[in-house]
Amino acid sequence: MLKLSAVSLQLSDTRVLQDINFALQDGEFIGIIGPNGAGKTSLLRLVQRTLAPSAGQITLQHKALDNYTATELARTVAVVNQTTLPLFALTAEQVAAMGLLPHKSWFEQNTSHDIAIVSRALAKVGLAAKAGQQVDTLSGGELQRLFIARALVQQPRLLLLDEPTNHLDVKYQHQVLQLTQQLGVAVLACLHDLNLAAWYCDKLLLLDQGRQVIFGSPQQVLQPDILQRVFDLPCQIHQQHGQLQVSFMPPAQSGKVAS
């Protein structure tokens, strides 16, 4: 459904991404991982078309991304990113209902079916009781879940998530990623937490300094020698209850004298 072929991105004098190649199938969940500044957010921005590649091809459902109209793109791709919007006068329900906009013409009223879609999305992210609450009074975690509800209302084929577990407590980290995994839509998400990535992603794309280090299953990508090199920290991988667990050790402290 999404394919990047030899994609590079140059911004000012910076080579932000270089020769990125991977494909995302329908319903698949791909996590983009890598250190700060690796190019994860920039890659998502290429797919949401707020940045354009300097070289290479991006296709979505076998059609060049450039050939989508803005409305077609909004009906196909939903984005939850880290930017906060000035939404102070709106209720949670009104913000979630914004996800209906790409499917409506100007001044078209919401039907009872639309309202049911919004209510279901708020319930899915645990915000049913907050529907009438003003968004500027929501906690950071509640706001993040609200943006995910808005994306669900949009009924996209592809969901782009930039650090979706930021601000979430451990219960909601799992709940939001589990929910995302069960939606049946293709998902491309930047994730810093490698254990959550191992748990929920079908495949991982590891970036480092704008380059694709490896693309594959969590078992293929989460290898101690690879992670140690990329994150510059000693790393161990364990299996617990059939799940990969990544542990990084603090850097060795040179000059520390054992007592």
Ligand SMILES: Nc1ncnc2c1ncn2[C@@H]1O[C@H](COP(=O)(O)OP(=O)(O)OP(=O)(O)O)[C@@H](O)[C@H]1O
């Ligand atoms: N407009 C720009 N002009 C020049 N360099 C840029 C621009 N935007 C981003 N960069 C650089 O591109 C690199 C990748 O940035 P990006 O935000 O994509 O990384 P990231 O992997 O998402 O990082 P983080 O984990 O810190 O969020 C960084 O070195 C950043 O400084």
